[in-house]
Amino acid sequence: MSEKNSENKTKADDVHVSDGLAKLHKVAEQLTEEELDRLAEEARTAAEKAKNNPHA
Numbered sequence: 752m753s754e755k756n757s758e759n760k761t762k763a764d765d766v767h768v769s770d771g772l773a774k775l776h777k778v779a780e781q782l783t784e785e786e787l788d789r790l791a792e793e794a795r796t797a798a799e800k801a802k803n804n805p806h807a
Contacts, residue, residue: 775794779787
């Protein structure tokens with residue numbers, strides 16, 4: 752049963768990530784290159800933290 756919950760969470764997370772990336776792409780068109788680089792680095796850092804600590 753917990754395996755199914757884990758599978759459902761993964762699908763839900765994928766939807767949220769896709770929605771977030773779509774919004775990020777739309778906003779990125781309005782940013783300067785310096786702002787975009789800074790935000791990309793923040794996103795990489797957040798993704799790395801999430802990967803290293805999935806229960807936080």
